[in-house]
Amino acid sequence: MHKNGWTQEKIKEAKELMKTYSGKTTGEKLSTAERKITKNAVLGVLYRQKIKEGYTPPADSPFAIKKPNYPRRRLKICPECKGIGYIKLSFEGEENIKSCDVCKSSGEVY
Numbered sequence: 001m002h003k004n005g006w007t008q009e010k011i012k013e014a015k016e017l018m019k020t021y022s023g024k025t026t027g028e029k030l031s032t033a034e035r036k037i038t039k040n041a042v043l044g045v046l047y048r049q050k051i052k053e054g055y056t057p058p059a060d061s062p063f064a065i066k067k068p069n070y071p072r073r074r075l076k077i078c079p080e081c082k083g084i085g086y087i088k089l090s091f092e093g094e095e096n097i098k099s100c101d102v103c104k105s106s107g108e109v110y
């Protein structure tokens with residue numbers, strides 16, 4: 001008995017069934033009273049088998065996706081408030097402070 005229940009015979013059988021049926025149906029056909037085999041289990045075991053046989057997944061395969069290196073966005077000092085996050089307004093001799101809408105008061109913009 002194979003430790004995870006997948007014998008070479010069973011993998012072969014799954015492969016054959018997959019030619020005719022969907023992963024879901026194949027799983028149902030291979031399921032036993034003791035062990036239910038899901039579509040993902042079928043696809044997973046067949047995929048691992050393919051890898052074992054030397055298959056290399058294509059670069060665009062969801063199994064081979066590498067995280068892209070996003071260029072880091074540089075923050076710039078807000079040109080509106082000069083990086084302080086607020087704007088001083090002089091009105092009739094009174095000085096008022098207004099939050100900067102350009103950078104949302106963070107003092108930095110992208």
Ligand SMILES: [Zn+2]
Pocket residue numbers: 078079080081082083084085086100101102103104105106107108
């Ligand atoms: Zn600003």
